[in-house]
Amino acid sequence: MNLLSQLSLSAKTHKDKPAFIFEGKETSYGELDVLISKFAAGLQKLGVKKGDHLALVLGNSPYFVISLYGAMRAGATVIPINPIYTPDEIGYILNNGDVKTIVTLDVLLPLFEKMNDVLPLAEHIISCETPPSDAGSGLDVSALSISTKLKSFTSLLATSVSEPEEVIQSEEDVAVILYTSGTTGKPKGAMLTHKNLYSNAKDVGSYLKMNDADKVVATLPMFHVFCLTVSLNAPLISGATLLIVPRFSSAEVFKLIKTYEATVFAGVPTMYNFLLQHEAGDANDLQSLRLCISGGASMPVALLKGFEQKFKVVISEGYGLSEASPVTCFNPLDRPRKAGSIGTNILNVENKVVNELGEEVPPGQVGELIVKGPNVMKGYYKMPEETTHTIRDGWLYTGDLATMDEEGYFTIVDRKKDMVLVGGYNVYPREVEEVLYNHPGVVEVAVVGVPDPNQGEAVKCFVVLKDQSLTEEGLKAYCREHLAKYKVPSSIEFLEELPKNTTGKILRRALKDQVLQK
Incomplete structure (x- = not known):
């Protein structure tokens, strides 16, 4: 049993039930299964073979769901990529990941046009149409040098048979390669x-x-x-x-x-x-x-x-x-959290x-x-x-x-890499952050270690305030009430917002790099 066979079983058991709802439109399990099969058949028609690498440069949409499972059904290995990465970041993953086929939004085609000379392996770029309101229709595709590689997602489905050739896959075959965020050095591709x-x-x-x-x-x-x-x-x-x-x-x-x-x-x-923090939210909403x-x-x-x-x-x-x-790990649902x-x-x-x-x-x-x-x-x-x-x-x-x-x-x-060593003592950023999150005037906080000539490293805080009257010394005094002396921040910097990745995770590394570059 694998994801594909289990999904096919879901399609038989729940044929008419909505698999997903997107912008008010329902797609049933039965419909999804057909779309996945058609996409798989379309890829095979393009020459995609078992083990070939296919990148998804897409946001949350039906395109992603259909492409993910369709590519796996065709025997391909899927490499999902953050669509707001820079050309350099995307280019590195495409080249390091030996990607032969790319599925992306039409609004991103100019980005791939710039990268064309560094994508020797990419044979096909499958373009997913966006509504005219999203500026997807104003692009003259024929003028692009990548036009010979372009295929339309919609056309691919429309001209495909509903049953792809069966691909025998082992449970040990690589289904997805996920590139880690690369907080240190280049991203690494985890083979799942x-x-x-x-x-x-x-x-x-x-x-x-x-x-x-x-x-x-x-x-x-x-x-x-x-x-x-x-x-x-x-x-x-x-x-x-x-x-x-x-x-x-x-x-x-x-x-x-x-x-x-x-x-x-x-x-x-x-x-x-x-x-x-949303002003209009109340308990009834959830x-x-x-x-x-x-x-x-x-x-x-x-x-x-x-x-x-x-x-x-x-x-x-x-x-x-x-x-x-x-x-x-997860907090069990049948015992106290x-x-x-x-x-x-x-x-x-x-x-x-x-x-x-x-x-x-x-x-x-x-x-x-x-x-x-x-x-x-x-x-x-x-x-x-x-x-x-x-x-x-x-x-x-x-x-x-x-x-x-x-x-x-x-x-x-x-x-392990974020631990701050102050005069031989271990300081865990989360411990300091927890204290400041308890302050009613603080919205967000991130703690990093910075070089210090006397202690080796010092604790530095970046804070987003709810109460703009708060001062650096006031927050330091608050920390002194709740933390050992060596854990108290040596400096606190106020920001309007903290840098985050696309999942919303605060990027301590970016803050530390910012300090070191000054």
């Missing part, structure tokens, strides 16, 4: 097999009790592994309905949840913060939700409690990473906390979180040394520092 993706989607769906009555808000970026498994794969193999949101907007999310009586919402902490899921970054406890108090829903926090397809914890092992996955020698440490002690299970990647694409360093004796070394309590609940302390 059919087994990796299916096992995690099945286990997450089972753990979260997803079923055909669920309506899941898909507002996380589909090219990101969090959405891919939790808001796309798991719901579809469970027979649920996706409510596809093109881009996150607090007003749109509130409206969608209320209109369709959504039951599951998954987001990153920043999304929850935006919803909490009363249909049975489950709120947070991941992608640690959620400040003050934010979690503030959101739950206002909207009368419980947020269950989990943990994952691209290399693990991604979910490894622990605020600040990422929960316990999900089905079929084992987590443990180890020291520098790889030895498990006692409960409560900080160490590196490592993971084992059927969800762990095959390795990094064309990077055998990195693979050997990251996967040892079957265990995936996450690079995250964590603790485990006596009941098996894990808590992320911080990224």
Whole structure:
């Protein structure tokens, strides 16, 4: 069994049920299955063979869903790419990933025109039409030098047979290559097999009790592994309905949840913060939700409690990473949720906390979180040394520092690489951030380590204020009340907003680079 066979089963069982709703239009499971097959057949007609690499440079839309499963049904390996990346960033992934076929929006064609001379492997560019209001129709395609490579998504479907040639695929074949965000050095391509993706989607769906009555808000970026498994794969193999949101907007999310009586919402902490700060939001807007899921970054406890108090829903926090397809831990639904914890092992996955020698440490002690299970990647694409360093004796070394309590609940302390060493003392940015998030005048905060001639490193804070009358010295005094002296920030800088990636995760690395470049 894999995602494709399970989706076909969903199509037979729920033929007339909506698989997804996008901008008010419903597409049934039966219709989706036909579209996937037609796209697969169209790719095969173009010469796409088993193992060929196909990139999706798309946002949240039916195009993404159909292309993802259609490409896999044709035997291709899919490489999702953030459509707002720069030409250099996209070009690196396309070349490093040996991409032969690209599926993208017509509004992005000028970007690929600029990159044409550095894309020798790209044989086909499949263009997805956008509405005229999105400026997709004003482009003279025939004038582009890439016009010989262009194919229309709509035409491809219209001229394809409904049944593609069957491709025999092993569970160990690579289904998707996900490029990590590359906070240090170039992005690495995590190779996820059919087994990796299916096992995690099945286990997450089972753990979260997803079923055909669920309506899941898909507002996380589909090219990101969090959405891919939790808001796309798991719901579809469970027979649920996706409510596809093109881009996150607090007003749109509130409206969608209320209109369709959504039951599951998954987001990153920043999304929850935006919803909490939204002036028009109230508890009635979210009363249909049975489950709120947070991941992608640690959620400040003050934010979690503030959101739950206002909207009368419980947020269950989990943990994952691209290399693990991604979910490894989740707060159980049948036992008390622990605020600040990422929960316990999900089905079929084992987590443990180890020291520098790889030895498990006692409960409560900080160490590196490592993971084992059927969800762990095959390795990094064309990077055998990195693979050997990251996967040892079957265990995936996450690079995250964590603790485990006596009941098996894990808590992320911080990224190993983000820890600040002040005069020989370890300072975990999250600990300082948690204190400042408790201040009523603070909206967002990020902490980084910066060079210091006396202490080696010093703690620097970047803060977005709700109360503009607050001063740097006032916040330092507040920190001194709650933190040991060496953990108190040496400087606090106020910003109008913090840099974030497309999932809403705050980019500490960008802030640190900004300091170092001054």
